[in-house]
Amino acid sequence: MPQVASATLFLSDLHLTPERPGAAESFRRFLDQKAIHAEALYLLGDLFEAWVGDDDLAHPFHAEIASDLKRVSQSGVPVYFLPGNRDFLVGSDLARAAGLTLLEDPTRIDLYGSATLLAHGDAWCSDDAHYQALRAQIREPAWRAEFLDKPRAERRAIAAALRERSELAKAGKRPEIMDVNPEAIAEAFRRHGVGRIIHGHTHRPAHHNHSIDGHPCERWVLPDWYDLVGGYLVCDATGCRAAVW
Numbered sequence: 001m002p003q004v005a006s007a008t009l010f011l012s013d014l015h016l017t018p019e020r021p022g023a024a025e026s027f028r029r030f031l032d033q034k035a036i037h038a039e040a041l042y043l044l045g046d047l048f049e050a051w052v053g054d055d056d057l058a059h060p061f062h063a064e065i066a067s068d069l070k071r072v073s074q075s076g077v078p079v080y081f082l083p084g085n086r087d088f089l090v091g092s093d094l095a096r097a098a099g100l101t102l103l104e105d106p107t108r109i110d111l112y113g114s115a116t117l118l119a120h121g122d123a124w125c126s127d128d129a130h131y132q133a134l135r136a137q138i139r140e141p142a143w144r145a146e147f148l149d150k151p152r153a154e155r156r157a158i159a160a161a162l163r164e165r166s167e168l169a170k171a172g173k174r175p176e177i178m179d180v181n182p183e184a185i186a187e188a189f190r191r192h193g194v195g196r197i198i199h200g201h202t203h204r205p206a207h208h209n210h211s212i213d214g215h216p217c218e219r220w221v222l223p224d225w226y227d228l229v230g231g232y233l234v235c236d237a238t239g240c241r242a243a244v245w
């Protein structure tokens, strides 16, 4: 019996890197066996552990991921990419090579009749002032232009140093500081007029029920996918549910 394309899939935080080939292999099987039967596939950021510019495509590992993704869109399934904090420098060259439609963070979509807001999620971690200051700095067009002008090896070294600094800083922060801020979430529900939010980044997979001005709302937090076992969200006309791959 042919599989009917009737669901939309969401995933994030794969943090793909040549150092963890298991996750890439698992993701490849997911694309070839699952995603090609979907109605659409949404990647909500941190697909890559690091992306320092589209010349990263020169690395065979990255070129292979791009061609794996391209097979999905070529089979007729639209693939959307919303950038995370690790791969916000993804640009039009990767989009072309991988068949991706790039989305702004956040993006509001109509998901089977339900207004849904998609985001990576890091912008809502507003209690982490240090992180937000860095986030604002590296997204300045001037910073971006200057960074992309540097040789690729230097960019990778800077990115690695930033990651190391972030890991060190995280070790000294209380866990709740690194989660999304409840007020920022409530504000996002209100401002965008949605009843559902889907995001990643925190690596704290969950289904939260919120009451916003008396309206029941839901928020899905996507799992990370560091190794052979990954997770994703399936949504169709009946609603959303978490699934394991």
Ligand code: MN
Binding pocket: 045, 046, 084, 085, 086, 120, 122, 200, 201, 202
């Ligand atoms: Mn992230």
